[in-house]
Amino acid sequence: MAGKAMPQQMGNHEMIAVFKIQRFDPEKDKEPYFQTFELEAEPEMRILDCLNQIKWTRDGTLAYRWSCGHGVCGSDAVRINGRCALACKRLLKHYDTNEFVIEPLPNFPVQKDLLVDLSKFYEVYHSMRPYLIAGAPPEKERVQNPEDRKMLDEVIRCILCACCTAACPVTGENPDFVGPAAIVRAFRYIFDARDEDRPARLKALDRPNGVWACVNHFECTRVCPKDIRVTWSINRIKRELGNHK
């Protein structure tokens, strides 16, 4: 975690931002290491702007993902000063320091620098069958009443950034834990009144590595960039399972 040095202001509201970025090139490095870059920056700049500036003007080999730049695609999640977050949603002024330690998301294998392999994350996500399972379509639309729809308002904001799963201490210790992001996606269908496979969806999570592995650390909820009450959603499914015993 970086120290608490206050942002070093320069004329024109600029500051010197010190970026310590974890580097790792599997073709030549045995171990990851940190490389430091100093930038003249504005407090309103996003962490993503700084990474881009470093890549475009200092070291074109720096590897990280991003796409939309506006908190929609979920691709630029990294660990910033010890907390998983989207680089495009965090501004320098959100931190009371001018030092930024940037690491890849924990709990996933590192491919290069800040790029992690999310294959397993998506494998587990797909195992939740993230689509509506319902019989033949009715003549008109499938009806969903506003109350039922309300139940899904929060979880449908999930952009699969993987911050929650990366931050979860249980995922770190138990790679077989299904993880919070997959559970949030399962919630989206379990509580969709139009879905006809609810019993099987609940059963799939009713196991030691399903919802019961969650021990309420709340880290997932703390880091979610979409303010989804991830732990609440997991506990809601636990409650639903209890009701079905």
Ligand code: SF4
């Ligand atoms: S609440 Fe559960 S899923 Fe979220 S971080 Fe804690 S243990 Fe992990």
Ligand code: SF4
């Ligand atoms: S629940 Fe939040 S933190 Fe987890 S994947 Fe979805 S958006 Fe990201």
Ligand code: FES
């Ligand atoms: S770049 Fe798409 S969410 Fe940040």
